[in-house]
Amino acid sequence: MDDSPVFREPLHVGRPNVGSRARLTERLDGALDRLYLTNGPLVREFEEELAKVAGVDHCVAVCNATIGLQVAARAAGIRGGDEIIVPAFTWVATAAALDWIGIVPVFCDADERTGNLDPSEVEALIGPRTRGIMGVHVFGRPCAMDELTEIADRHGLPLLFDAAHAIGCTYKGRPVGGFGTAEVFSFHATKFVNSFEGGAIVTRDAGFAERCRELRNFGITASGEIRSGGTNAKMNEAAAAMGLTSLEVMDELMGVNTLNHRRYEKGLEGLRGVRVRGQAEGERANHQYLVIEIDAATAGVHRDEVHAALGAQNVLSRRYFHPSCHQVEPYRSDPARHAPRPLPRAEALAERVLALPTGSAVGPSEIDKVCDIVRRCVSARTPAR
Numbered sequence: 001m002d003d004s005p006v007f008r009e010p011l012h013v014g015r016p017n018v019g020s021r022a023r024l025t026e027r028l029d030g031a032l033d034r035l036y037l038t039n040g041p042l043v044r045e046f047e048e049e050l051a052k053v054a055g056v057d058h059c060v061a062v063c064n065a066t067i068g069l070q071v072a073a074r075a076a077g078i079r080g081g082d083e084i085i086v087p088a089f090t091w092v093a094t095a096a097a098l099d100w101i102g103i104v105p106v107f108c109d110a111d112e113r114t115g116n117l118d119p120s121e122v123e124a125l126i127g128p129r130t131r132g133i134m135g136v137h138v139f140g141r142p143c144a145m146d147e148l149t150e151i152a153d154r155h156g157l158p159l160l161f162d163a164a165h166a167i168g169c170t171y172k173g174r175p176v177g178g179f180g181t182a183e184v185f186s187f188h189a190t191k192f193v194n195s196f197e198g199g200a201i202v203t204r205d206a207g208f209a210e211r212c213r214e215l216r217n218f219g220i221t222a223s224g225e226i227r228s229g230g231t232n233a234k235m236n237e238a239a240a241a242m243g244l245t246s247l248e249v250m251d252e253l254m255g256v257n258t259l260n261h262r263r264y265e266k267g268l269e270g271l272r273g274v275r276v277r278g279q280a281e282g283e284r285a286n287h288q289y290l291v292i293e294i295d296a297a298t299a300g301v302h303r304d305e306v307h308a309a310l311g312a313q314n315v316l317s318r319r320y321f322h323p324s325c326h327q328v329e330p331y332r333s334d335p336a337r338h339a340p341r342p343l344p345r346a347e348a349l350a351e352r353v354l355a356l357p358t359g360s361a362v363g364p365s366e367i368d369k370v371c372d373i374v375r376r377c378v379s380a381r382t383p384a385r
C-alpha cells in the first residue's frame with residue numbers, strides 16, 4: 001500500500017504572489033542607478049497608486065502594518081494609558097501594536113457571521129478611558145462601517161481600521177481605505193499585495209496624513225524641525241518596487257482567487273458541519289484568505305483533527321486565528337482589564353476556523369485534492385443521522 005503523502009512538496013497557505021520579475025528588476029535597477037534607496041521616488045509613486053486604489057487623497061507608506069497601526073494611533077491623539085476597543089478575533093498584531101506603545105486594547109466580541117467587531121458590543125464597552133475604536137476587516141470582509149462610524153461620531157472617538165487583509169475590497173461599492181479616520185494596509189509577503197514587508201496608512205484627512213508623515217520620519221516636519229516624538233517607520237525603495245509590481249497584477253490575482261474560492265465551495269458542498277466562509281454579498285472581495293469553518297458537533301471531527309489530517313498529506317493549513325487574540329499573553333493574564341465582558345463568539349470562531357491554500361500557487365487539481373482530504377477526514381467521522 002502506498003502511504004506517501006498526497007503532495008510530495010508542502011502546499012503552503014500564504015505563498016507570495018509575485019508579479020512580473022522583469023518589471024521588478026527594472027525598478028530595482030532604477031533605484032540602484034539613482035542611488036536613492038529610501039526617501040525616494042518609488043515610495044512616492046507607490047503612495048499615489050495606493051491612494052487611487054483606496055479612493056482617497058492621502059497615503060503614507062510605512063515599513064509594515066504593525067508600525068503603521070502605531071503611527072496611526074499616535075496621529076489620532078491616542079496616548080499611553082488610553083483604552084482602544086479592538087476585536088478579539090484578529091491576528092495578534094492588532095493588539096500588540098497598541099500594547100507595545102502603552103495603549104490598552106479592550107477586546108470586543110465578534111459578529112459570528114462576519115468575524116468582525118460587533119457594533120452593539122462596541123457601544124457597550126465604551127467607558128471613561130476609551131479614546132478610540134479600531135476595527136479589523138477580518139479575511140478581507142469589511143466591518144459594519146456605517147454602524148461603527150455612527151457610534152464613533154456620536155462619542156467623538158477616532159475610528160481606525162486595521163485593513164491588513166482588505167486592499168481591493170469594497171463596502172457598499174466604495175473601496176476599503178476611505179472609511180473612518182484612517183485605515184492601515186499590510187503588504188507583508190503573504191498579503192494580497194506585497195512589498196516583501198510593508199504597509200500604508202490611507203486617509204481622506206490632509207492634517208492626519210501630515211502628522212503620520214512626521215511621525216514616520218522621527219517627528220521631522222516638512223520644514224525640517226522636530227515637532228513631535230516620532231519613530232522610523234519609513235518604507236524603502238526596494239519594498240516600493242515590489243509593491244508597485246504587485247499592484248499591477250492585483251486585478252488578475254483577484255480573478256484567480258475568486259475562481260479558487262468557488263472551486264473550494266463546490267468541492268466541499270454538502271459536507272456536514274463544514275462551510276467555506278463567505279465574503280460580503282455583492283461586494284468586490286480579494287479572496288486572499290480561503291477559510292473554512294468546521295463545526296465539531298455536526299461534523300463529528302474537531303478542526304484540529306482536520307488540520308492534522310491535512311498536515312499528514314503535506315498541506316500546511318493554518319489555524320487563523322487561534323487562539324482568539326484576548327487568550328494570548330499578555331492579555332489572558334489580565335482579563336478584567338482587557339476583556340471586561342465574556343467573548344464567547346470570538347472563542348467559538350477561533351475553535352472552528354482553518355485557512356487553506358489559495359492564490360496563484362494553487363490550481364484546480366490541488367484544490368480538488370485538498371477538498372478530498374477534508375472530505376475523507378470528515379466523512380469517516382460524521383455521525384449517522
Ligand code: T4K
Pocket residue numbers: 012013014015016064065066067090091093094136162164165186187188189190198199316318320
Ligand atoms: N493586522 C492583521 C489583521 C494581520 O493579519 C497582520 C499580519 C497585521 C496586522 C500585521 O501586518 P504586518 O506588520 O505583518 O505588515 C503571518 C504574517 O507574518 C502576518 O503578516 C499576517 N498578519 C499573519 C496573518 O500571518 P505567520 O507567522 O503565519 O507567517 P509565516 O511567515 O509563518 O507565513 C505563513 C505561511 O506562508 C508559511 O507557511 C509559509 C508561507 N510563506 C511565508 C513567507 C513570509 C511563504 O511561502 N513565503 C514567504 O515569504 O504570520
